[in-house]
Amino acid sequence: MPDAPFRRLALIGIGLIGSSLARAAKEKGGIADEVVATARSAATRDTVRRLGIVDRVEDTAAAAVAGADCVMLCAPVGAFADIAAAIAPHLARDAVLTDVGSTKGSVIRDVGPYVPDHAHFVPGHPIAGTEHSGPEAGFATLFEGRYAILTPPPGTDEAAVAKVATLWRNAGSMVEIMEPQHHDKVFAIVSHLPHLIAFTICGTADDLEEESRQAVLRFAASGFRDFTRIAASDPEMWRDVFLNNREALLEMAQRFTEDMTAMARAVRWGDASYIEDKIARGRRIRRRLIELRQA
Amino acid sequence: MPDAPFRRLALIGIGLIGSSLARAAKEKGGIADEVVATARSAATRDTVRRLGIVDRVEDTAAAAVAGADCVMLCAPVGAFADIAAAIAPHLARDAVLTDVGSTKGSVIRDVGPYVPDHAHFVPGHPIAGTEHSGPEAGFATLFEGRYAILTPPPGTDEAAVAKVATLWRNAGSMVEIMEPQHHDKVFAIVSHLPHLIAFTICGTADDLEEESRQAVLRFAASGFRDFTRIAASDPEMWRDVFLNNREALLEMAQRFTEDMTAMARAVRWGDASYIEDKIARGRRIRRRLIELRQA
Ligand SMILES: NC(=O)c1ccc[n+]([C@@H]2O[C@H](COP(=O)([O-])OP(=O)(O)OC[C@H]3O[C@@H](n4cnc5c(N)ncnc54)[C@H](OP(=O)(O)O)[C@@H]3O)[C@@H](O)[C@H]2O)c1
Ligand SMILES: NC(=O)c1ccc[n+]([C@@H]2O[C@H](COP(=O)([O-])OP(=O)(O)OC[C@H]3O[C@@H](n4cnc5c(N)ncnc54)[C@H](OP(=O)(O)O)[C@@H]3O)[C@@H](O)[C@H]2O)c1
Incomplete structure (x- = not known):
């Protein structure tokens, strides 16, 4: 030892x-x-x-x-x-x-x-x-x-x-x-915002009427399940994290919400190339993670 | 056979x-x-x-x-x-x-x-x-x-x-x-919206300045990584899915964005019990998935 x-x-x-x-x-x-x-x-x-x-x-x-x-x-x-x-x-x-x-x-x-x-x-x-x-x-x-x-x-x-x-x-x-400020900004996007999103979408699903809610549980494997895994974490710990990284988290949540709005707008108006570009960026990031052995 | x-x-x-x-x-x-x-x-x-x-x-x-x-x-x-x-x-x-x-x-x-x-x-x-x-x-x-x-x-x-x-x-x-309509609604929430969110947050991270972007890749294991996995999918397929389930997807995206806004507001104003309630719902859904062996 x-x-x-x-x-x-x-x-x-x-x-x-x-x-x-x-x-x-x-x-x-x-x-x-x-x-x-x-x-x-x-x-x-x-x-x-x-x-x-x-x-x-x-x-x-x-x-x-x-x-x-x-x-x-x-x-x-x-x-x-x-x-x-x-x-x-x-x-x-x-x-x-x-x-x-x-x-x-x-x-x-x-x-x-x-x-x-x-x-x-x-x-x-x-x-x-x-x-x-x-x-x-x-x-x-x-x-x-x-x-x-x-x-x-x-x-x-x-x-x-x-x-x-x-x-x-x-x-x-x-x-x-x-630097503590850099730490808080980075973890707002890599960890705190993903958790906030995961908790939120679980709530969105839970608000559906009964018939759809049953189906959500049944067909969760299609993507939703990956979000529920990170939503299984301790409520007290995460409440404290959100409230104690408020500024950086709200800044990232704001950026994300703007990006979601732009994405929804592209879906509404059929802007295929905008959507493809965003998807391609997601893949690129995934590929870099695999290269860095962080995937 | x-x-x-x-x-x-x-x-x-x-x-x-x-x-x-x-x-x-x-x-x-x-x-x-x-x-x-x-x-x-x-x-x-x-x-x-x-x-x-x-x-x-x-x-x-x-x-x-x-x-x-x-x-x-x-x-x-x-x-x-x-x-x-x-x-x-x-x-x-x-x-x-x-x-x-x-x-x-x-x-x-x-x-x-x-x-x-x-x-x-x-x-x-x-x-x-x-x-x-x-x-x-x-x-x-x-x-x-x-x-x-x-x-x-x-x-x-x-x-x-x-x-x-x-x-x-x-x-x-x-x-x-x-029913096809029920199918499209259920998959809008269990699959299409999670993918839309995953692609979007990858874009949000990719828009950060260089120093933070490097750190995002490095510390991705903290939650972000789970989102990039589902964001690795084929751009053409997903573009087509989004554009061909437009109505149900926009409806779910709208509900989700409202819920994100409410969650961000709770973080801003320190509404601990609202946040805890949402987190607890996430855990409950996760538990039900485990019971149903869909986790
Ligand atoms: N879990 C993660 O993924 C993770 C990763 C990195 C860092 N962290 C950080 O690590 C810390 C602990 O997280 P954890 O996952 O180990 O949490 P945990 O499993 O829920 O354990 C928390 C511990 O803190 C004790 N505690 C709570 N309030 C206390 C108080 N007022 N005085 C003394 N002890 C108190 C709890 O005691 P009782 O059981 O008696 O309540 C329990 O022993 C948090 O600050 C979290 O942000 C967590
Ligand atoms: N992947 C999933 O998770 C999943 C799950 C359930 C259902 N689906 C559905 O299954 C279908 C196929 O998905 P996949 O994942 O198998 O996609 P994929 O691996 O990308 O394969 C798509 C196939 O379709 C061919 N193709 C594309 N455009 C065509 C056209 N105009 N005429 C004839 N062939 C064409 C492609 O040929 P080239 O290689 O020559 O382009 C390729 O052989 C999609 O409708 C998707 O929504 C996918």
């Missing part, structure tokens, strides 16, 4: 992402010598104890962070401000505070002000996940071959950034440094 | 769908004793000859239909009117004319008027496909466990309908009879 960059890692929230990292720490090593966790509900804390995937489960975030040299927020991003307020007084000297939240501007806004001078704040986002949630859904290989993005504010201690990068590399990820 | 309902099947157009049926006829049987095919281009006709998946390749549709007791249109639906005009004078007595087009109202509109009194018209749509096209993309098992929908106009010869149904059952499909 590779040397771990941290002695004790505290996971605040331990669902799909947190439990996958805990499992990686045990099975692959190179993450932290000891892993402590807490979750909001007693039920989840009991599940985690039963699963035996961490060394210790604490009832409060304050207790979990005591003595930890790395604290990782693994709850929905909407909970980060309250969690930061609760843990700030208990952070050890030179502790590294990081997170796995899907939005980065909001995390810097919500958590940054609470970080004491004696700690280091390294926001992060592992680009890995499934449509399942909770600690039983996690697995040790989730981060293998996937990107992990870090968005450290200017002036962040370089040693702290390097340690968080080592943690993710040892979990199997490729680490990238990005 | 089961008894075949037809002696000679003529495929007009032989890409993904036509070549899959030709392969099923050879490998599974129960389709037709002999399969003849034609395609628009000499290149495709040569490919089909080389593949050896049909008994005979003809250079014209008129030659292909001569002596066939079943003629199946397997070209993009926009070509159907011209094809129908070209083959009508050559259709044998009691020949069954069917098709695999993804739209049904337009096929009845475009083909119906050309069908001579001595032939039988049984419009059809196998609910099977991949994002690949052309005769090399086909495979004999494509239709197994999938639905095949027939939309015979009132008064269609029942023996003709039964024979087409037998053909699809022997290819491995479950046969359903539907």
Whole structure:
């Protein structure tokens, strides 16, 4: 097992992402010598104890962070401000505070002000996940071959950034440094807007009268099904993502809606070449993804 | 091998769908004793000859239909009117004319008027496909466990309908009879609108400035990728589908755009419970698909 960059890692929230990292720490090593966790509900804390995937489960975030040299927020991003307020007084000297939240501007806004001078704040986002949630859904290989993005504010201690990068590399990820604004814009289009669309079209289908709704379920394989897979994700997590990447998401949703309107207009007026051009662009992007082995 | 309902099947157009049926006829049987095919281009006709998946390749549709007791249109639906005009004078007595087009109202509109009194018209749509096209993309098992929908106009010869149904059952499909209008509405939401959205969002991403576009390709796994898969399909086929299910597609696109606007508004104004409700509906639909084993 590779040397771990941290002695004790505290996971605040331990669902799909947190439990996958805990499992990686045990099975692959190179993450932290000891892993402590807490979750909001007693039920989840009991599940985690039963699963035996961490060394210790604490009832409060304050207790979990005591003595930890790395604290990782693994709850929905909407909970980060309250969690930061609760843990700030208990952070050890030179502790590294990081997170796995899907939005980065909001995390810097919500958590940054609470970080004491004696700690280091390294926001992060592992680009890995499934449509399942909770600690039983996690697995040790989730981060293998996937990107992990870090968005450290200017002036962040370089040693702290390097340690968080080592943690993710040892979990199997490729680490990238990005500006938080660029991160939020890119993920608005590659992830947040597709999820918003998927949830929306499920609602559109659900509003049809009964007979059509039955047929939708029956013939879903024709394309709709691919949208429902990504619409199966956790409501609380996605609500928080949408509300915490509001500006970039609304900007992309606006562009998309304009493009949908133009496409519908081309269908209405029989503008075949406009439609063909859009379809051809879709294929081109698909081909590039295949070339880049991201398909 | 089961008894075949037809002696000679003529495929007009032989890409993904036509070549899959030709392969099923050879490998599974129960389709037709002999399969003849034609395609628009000499290149495709040569490919089909080389593949050896049909008994005979003809250079014209008129030659292909001569002596066939079943003629199946397997070209993009926009070509159907011209094809129908070209083959009508050559259709044998009691020949069954069917098709695999993804739209049904337009096929009845475009083909119906050309069908001579001595032939039988049984419009059809196998609910099977991949994002690949052309005769090399086909495979004999494509239709197994999938639905095949027939939309015979009132008064269609029942023996003709039964024979087409037998053909699809022997290819491995479950046969359903539907009203063409209901078919077009259901497929507008389960298939045509998802494809329209997928093509559109690829265009939206492709319009971003260079730096973001690179990042989109890199981080596509986060959701965008699922949309590009369905956007990889044949431009000509989809252009024709959109233009030939115009009314139902525009109606569904309009409902969807309204729902997107409402969702964007909820994001803008922080209406958490509206967003959660929509997400929960998406999950519910996903769960029902899993129960119905359609996920
Ligand atoms: N899933 C993905 O695809 C993905 C990918 C990359 C990043 N992320 C990010 O990773 C984070 C976690 O996502 P996940 O998929 O692991 O979610 P999850 O499976 O739903 O788990 C969330 C965890 O956070 C806990 N939690 C919720 N509110 C809390 C609070 N106020 N205080 C302490 N703990 C709290 C939950 O405890 P209870 O069970 O007791 O509620 C649970 O342990 C989110 O910020 C998300 O944006 C997710
Ligand atoms: N792909 C799917 O997912 C799917 C599913 C269900 C139904 N369908 C329907 O099935 C039909 C065929 O789709 P496909 O995926 O098999 O398409 P494809 O792979 O692109 O093949 C189309 C075939 O039609 C031929 N063709 C085109 N224009 C023609 C014309 N004017 N006269 C004669 N032949 C012509 C093409 O010949 P060239 O190669 O020479 O151009 C080719 O052989 C379409 O109506 C589509 O709506 C498709």
